[in-house]
Amino acid sequence: MLRFRSGPDKKDDDGGNTRIAPDVDVKTRVEKPRMFKVLFHNDDYTTMEFVIEVLAGVFRRTRVEATRIMLSVHRSGKGVAGVYTREIAETKAQLAMDRARERGYPLLVTTEPE
Numbered sequence: 507m508l509r510f511r512s513g514p515d516k517k518d519d520d521g522g523n524t525r526i527a528p529d530v531d532v533k534t535r536v537e538k539p540r541m542f543k544v545l546f547h548n549d550d551y552t553t554m555e556f557v558i559e560v561l562a563g564v565f566r567r568t569r570v571e572a573t574r575i576m577l578s579v580h581r582s583g584k585g586v587a588g589v590y591t592r593e594i595a596e597t598k599a600q601l602a603m604d605r606a607r608e609r610g611y612p613l614l615v616t617t618e619p620e
Contacts, residue, residue, distance in 0.1 A: 540619060542595035544587040546579045546602075547614040554580065556611060560602045561587055589620055 544565070546557060554576050561572035565587045578585035590598065599615040606613035 539591045541589050542592050542617045543589050543620050544595050544599050545584050545616050545618060546575070546587055547616065548579050548583045549612050549614065552606060552611040552613045556606070556609060557613070560605055564598055564601050564605070
């Protein structure tokens with residue numbers, strides 16, 4: 507049995523010998539998670555007001571921010587709703603599309619690495 511502790515060799519409670527590993531200074535490096543953009547794509551059916559509603563409700567954007575993003579989607583074909591870790595980005599994209607489907611809109615929301 508190998509146990510890690512500092513100090514001299516000691517006997518286990520059951521009387522067996524325990525080998526001790528030397529003190530080790532372990533440095534862990536935590537990498538930042540990869541970030542993903544949530545993109546709204548323009549279509550000819552989803553209303554501008556609904557897009558603003560989703561941006562405010564799901565993405566917690568102010569009305570002014572939501573309007574700016576909606577206009578970007580309308581003018582250039584797509585716009586970034588936010589940047590999140592992968593799981594959060596995918597969840598928010600799915601929530602937005604679920605709301606759109608409930609209302610009968612074909613809104614497309616995708617994620618892509620930043």
